[in-house]
Amino acid sequence: MSRPIRVTMTVNGRRRHVTVPAMKRLRDVLREDLKLSGSKEGCGEGECGACSVLIDGKSVNSCLVPAAQASGARIVTIEGLARGRRLSALQRAFIELGGAQCGICTPGMLITATELLQRAKGRVPGDQEVREALAGNLCRCTGYQKIVDAVRAAARTRVSAKRAKARPRAAAARTRVSAKRSARPKTRRP
Amino acid sequence: MSPRRAKVAVIHAPSSVGVSVHRVEGVDKVTGAARYLDDLVVPGVLHGRTVRSVVPRGRIRRVTLDPAFDWKGVVVADHRDIPGENVVALIANDQPLLAVDEVRHAEEPILLVAHENPERAEAARLAVKVEIEPLEAVLTVEDALARRALVHGDDNVFKEIVIARGDLERGFSDADLVIEGEYRSGHQEQLYIENNAMLAERTRDGGLFVRGSLQCPYYVHRALERMFALPAGKVRVLQTVTGGGFGGKEEYPSMIGGHAALLAWKSGRPVKIVYDRLEDIAATTKRHPAVSRLRAGVMRDGTLTALDFDLVMDGGAYETLTAVVLSRGAIHAAGPYRWPNVRIRARGVATNTPPNGAFRGFGAPQTQFALECHMDRIAAALGMDAVELRHRNAVRIGDVTPTGQVLKESVGARQVLERVAARSKWSAARREIERANAAAEVAERSARTVNGGRRLRRGLGVSLVYHGAGFTGSGEVRLASLAAMDLDRDGHPRVRVANTEIGQGTTTMFAQLAAEALRVPAEFVRIEDPDTGSVPDSGPTVASRTCMVVGGLVAECATAMRERLELFAERPIKGANDFAHVARRYLAARGALRIERRYRRPPGIEWDDASYRGDAYGVFSYASCAIEVEVDLDTCETRVVHVQTAQDIGKAIHPVLAAGQIEGGTLQGLGWALLEELRWKEGRVWNHQLTNYIIPTSADAPPIEVEIVEIPYSHGPHGAKGVGELPMDAPAPAVVAAIAHATGVAVSEIPVTPERLRRALREAGR
Ligand code: FES
Ligand code: FES
Numbered sequence: 001m002s003r004p005i006r007v008t009m010t011v012n013g014r015r016r017h018v019t020v021p022a023m024k025r026l027r028d029v030l031r032e033d034l035k036l037s038g039s040k041e042g043c044g045e046g047e048c049g050a051c052s053v054l055i056d057g058k059s060v061n062s063c064l065v066p067a068a069q070a071s072g073a074r075i076v077t078i079e080g081l082a083r084g085r086r087l088s089a090l091q092r093a094f095i096e097l098g099g100a101q102c103g104i105c106t107p108g109m110l111i112t113a114t115e116l117l118q119r120a121k122g123r124v125p126g127d128q129e130v131r132e133a134l135a136g137n138l139c140r141c142t143g144y145q146k147i148v149d150a151v152r153a154a155a156r157t158r159v160s161a162k163r164a165k166a167r168p169r170a171a172a173a174r175t176r177v178s179a180k181r182s183a184r185p186k187t188r189r190p
Numbered sequence: 191m192s193p194r195r196a197k198v199a200v201i202h203a204p205s206s207v208g209v210s211v212h213r214v215e216g217v218d219k220v221t222g223a224a225r226y227l228d229d230l231v232v233p234g235v236l237h238g239r240t241v242r243s244v245v246p247r248g249r250i251r252r253v254t255l256d257p258a259f260d261w262k263g264v265v266v267a268d269h270r271d272i273p274g275e276n277v278v279a280l281i282a283n284d285q286p287l288l289a290v291d292e293v294r295h296a297e298e299p300i301l302l303v304a305h306e307n308p309e310r311a312e313a314a315r316l317a318v319k320v321e322i323e324p325l326e327a328v329l330t331v332e333d334a335l336a337r338r339a340l341v342h343g344d345d346n347v348f349k350e351i352v353i354a355r356g357d358l359e360r361g362f363s364d365a366d367l368v369i370e371g372e373y374r375s376g377h378q379e380q381l382y383i384e385n386n387a388m389l390a391e392r393t394r395d396g397g398l399f400v401r402g403s404l405q406c407p408y409y410v411h412r413a414l415e416r417m418f419a420l421p422a423g424k425v426r427v428l429q430t431v432t433g434g435g436f437g438g439k440e441e442y443p444s445m446i447g448g449h450a451a452l453l454a455w456k457s458g459r460p461v462k463i464v465y466d467r468l469e470d471i472a473a474t475t476k477r478h479p480a481v482s483r484l485r486a487g488v489m490r491d492g493t494l495t496a497l498d499f500d501l502v503m504d505g506g507a508y509e510t511l512t513a514v515v516l517s518r519g520a521i522h523a524a525g526p527y528r529w530p531n532v533r534i535r536a537r538g539v540a541t542n543t544p545p546n547g548a549f550r551g552f553g554a555p556q557t558q559f560a561l562e563c564h565m566d567r568i569a570a571a572l573g574m575d576a577v578e579l580r581h582r583n584a585v586r587i588g589d590v591t592p593t594g595q596v597l598k599e600s601v602g603a604r605q606v607l608e609r610v611a612a613r614s615k616w617s618a619a620r621r622e623i624e625r626a627n628a629a630a631e632v633a634e635r636s637a638r639t640v641n642g643g644r645r646l647r648r649g650l651g652v653s654l655v656y657h658g659a660g661f662t663g664s665g666e667v668r669l670a671s672l673a674a675m676d677l678d679r680d681g682h683p684r685v686r687v688a689n690t691e692i693g694q695g696t697t698t699m700f701a702q703l704a705a706e707a708l709r710v711p712a713e714f715v716r717i718e719d720p721d722t723g724s725v726p727d728s729g730p731t732v733a734s735r736t737c738m739v740v741g742g743l744v745a746e747c748a749t750a751m752r753e754r755l756e757l758f759a760e761r762p763i764k765g766a767n768d769f770a771h772v773a774r775r776y777l778a779a780r781g782a783l784r785i786e787r788r789y790r791r792p793p794g795i796e797w798d799d800a801s802y803r804g805d806a807y808g809v810f811s812y813a814s815c816a817i818e819v820e821v822d823l824d825t826c827e828t829r830v831v832h833v834q835t836a837q838d839i840g841k842a843i844h845p846v847l848a849a850g851q852i853e854g855g856t857l858q859g860l861g862w863a864l865l866e867e868l869r870w871k872e873g874r875v876w877n878h879q880l881t882n883y884i885i886p887t888s889a890d891a892p893p894i895e896v897e898i899v900e901i902p903y904s905h906g907p908h909g910a911k912g913v914g915e916l917p918m919d920a921p922a923p924a925v926v927a928a929i930a931h932a933t934g935v936a937v938s939e940i941p942v943t944p945e946r947l948r949r950a951l952r953e954a955g956r
Pocket of ligand 2: 100105138
């Protein structure tokens with residue numbers, strides 16, 4: 001293992017100092033030394049995005065970043081997205097629209113989506129644009145549809161909040177439920 | 191609206207079922223607070239590693255610990271340390287926890303090591319030398335059937351099933367046309383993003399406490415009882431937050447849990463085993479590869495007369511779940527169609543590859559892929575439209591399946607097909623695509639540049655499938671699932687079941703079903719963790735049974751609980767506050783209130799295991815997909831442009847969760863159809879990384895439009911049938927049909943990788 005060095009970085013708005021081997025992965029520093037276990041690992045080789053964190057505003061796979069390289073950086077992890085108990089618009093949209101199923105990809109997904117929305121600066125990114133932006137974050141549960149819907153819905157609430165006339169949006173516009181009225185389940189009422 | 195329904199609305203103010211309430215564990219998952227196994231910090235924990243075979247078959251000659259290595263602090267365990275039986279108990283009980291003197295597949299576990307420091311543990315693993323004398327191995331289905339070597343019994347066949355109905359000869363002589371075909375599908379990795387992970391501790395009373403990422407706590411529980419010769423009460427298994435399963439965490443956690451427990455048993459310390467991606471892909475279970483040979487008879491007008499279906503599945507080196515996967519595959523082989531004469535012969539064979547196991551769909555995707563491809567071949571031979579052929583033969587109420595099951599209710603085959611045809615504008619869209627393809631061809635011939643010089647063709651394909659919900663045959667009767675509800679100290683109703691939340695929304699759905707019966711909001715209901723120390727055995731979380739079977743039991747418990755409390759209060763209960771008030775008074779006056787309900791076979795459902803006849807499932811769910819693709823004739827890459835799907839699941843208890851299941855399953859189906867392929871070299875997977883085992887990304891994923899069709903089932907809660915696996919069955923054949931529409935060439939093997947498509951186009955002279 002490499003020689004320990006002292007690293008100072010800002011994590012979720014707080015200045016933190018750690019003394020760790022220079023080559024220790026940022027993901028492990030966050031999880032082990034800073035006790036922030038929200039960043040996950042799906043591959044350890046930069047393919048799945050489950051370990052994504054924001055480094056100076058950019059979504060990066062923390063399993064590929066040596067601690068030394070994070071020195072002086074501003075880092076935001078999944079634990080830093082809510083303001084106290086108030087969830088961000090993205091986090092709320094993920095809950096409401098079903099963007100998280102098993103949840104293991106969710107921390108990384110939310111981090112990359114946060115970067116996208118910051119870059120979009122109030123514009124609502126298109127369906128394809130969202131899909132391209134999230135292509136480095138794998139999800140095996142959702143088929144991505146509800147993730148894309150949630151990211152765009154969150155962008156819309158940000159836009160409409162800006163215009164100070166937030167309107168609640170109907171969830172999951174792509175799903176239709178059709179039932180035959182005449183064929184109500186018998187078990188419905190005793 | 192009928193007056194009766196109006197009255198219902200007044201009585202039930204806060205309705206839960208059919209409404210997309212927030213998922214129970216939603217906040218934890220979006221804030222990073224959810225603790226998966228690897229996130230648990232356990233003082234004094236050791237990290238376990240597994241020494242495995244590198245050859246597919248052989249005799250273990252010698253195992254040596256490198257004397258030059260510093261073994262201080264390393265715990266080593268092998269088969270001699272197992273206090274009970276060296277077996278991972280499942281069905282046939284043929285798989286050892288650790289190899290003794292022979293290995294039957296590459297990656298077979300031989301010895302375990304553990305150390306406080308994960309890097310030292312890894313170094314120790316590498317310092318173990320295993321000498322194996324290789325034996326001739328059987329690596330493919332063909333080798334197994336040709337008995338290249340005998341690796342199981344005297345024919346390498348684990349299990350053979352024959353299902354027959356009608357008179358096959360007659361059926362073929364009635365036919366105007368007899369069409370043959372052979373179809374293949376390969377291994378598929380479940381690829382949950384959270385790798386397998388288990389943690390074991392010895393308890394003070396001489397028992398075991400095992401936690402982990404898993405689907406079926408009682409499977410692990412029973413396996414541990416046997417390995418450690420412990421009474422049931424000395425073993426406790428708890429599911430931790432689980433990052434996806436899809437069947438991949440059905441049976442294999444018993445193996446990893448057993449390994450961790452053995453190291454903990456020997457060392458007296460807690461032991462964690464967390465696989466990395468390489469180990470997880472290389473060593474754990476996958477979808478069974480299948481070869482299907484079909485012969486079908488059809489009349490000129492499109493009426494199907496006979497089907498002869500021969501299925502062979504590769505079970506891998508131990509039987510594990512192969513017999514039941516094979517059974518589900520065979521029962522679904524004829525698809526949702528009327529076949530007056532049919533014979534299905536299915537064999538599961540042994541090979542020297544890691545055992546294949548449960549994966550969403552459980553055999554049904556493989557056979558229905560073949561059948562649906564064959565339906566397109568039949569349509570082409572007749573010159574008939576693919577939707578029309580399906581519609582003409584699709585099952586209706588009163589029709590009979592190959593096992594002799596009469597479909598008595600909730601048959602949505604034609605409805606889902608009609609909805610998909612309508613929403614995709616099937617006929618018009620096909621014509622429009624054909625025109626565009628012809629125009630592109632003309633333009634290319636005249637050397638005009640279109641599509642930026644790319645030779646692109648589009649195609650639209652359709653499929654129709656069904657999926658039986660719950661365990662096959664008498665499986666549910668044998669399971670005899672038990673669900674319970676009680677009251678917690680604050681007067682909240684609490685659901686106690688062993689079924690696990692693995693992302694699909696189980697806990698939310700149970701809360702809704704209980705809430706609906708109790709007439710309280712879903713948030714008011716508590717759900718106990720799936721911990722074998724505190725929940726009854728309500729059966730495994732597999733086979734699309736959780737909502738229909740266990741959800742039904744929970745709803746019954748809740749109804750009984752409300753009746754009991756209202757009897758006590760001598761008045762109806764109104765809302766959550768009132769419920770808590772009455773519940774607390776009940777607890778003070780009478781003590782604990784616990785209600786249990788055990789599964790009973792619905793009336794009129796019969797199955798005979800010996801003859802393989804009867805009602806294989808209580809009911810089937812139905813799905814249809816219309817998929818549009820774009821094929822690049824030069825690179826032979828296929829892009830899925832759009833998916834339109836309609837699925838009859840009886841009732842969507844939670845529409846957003848149900849649609850999430852459909853979308854997720856559809857994309858896994860598209861991955862299986864186009865991208866996902868395991869590559870083998872001498873019995874070992876070599877593409878065991880996410881860099882070379884490719885699953886769909888958001889950029890590959892098409893928009894998926896879902897229509898949920900609700901044709902209720904009288905024995906499901908609120909009419910619900912199964913939804914978990916059905917979506918996996920439909921996409922692959924529709925993709926193959928769409929590619930055929932685009933290129934004129936029908937491939938018969940998936941995944942349709944660019945190499946495979948190029949070969950097929952070349953063979954067809956295009
Ligand atoms: S764990 Fe970092 S990209 Fe997969
Ligand atoms: S929600 Fe399970 S991997 Fe994305």
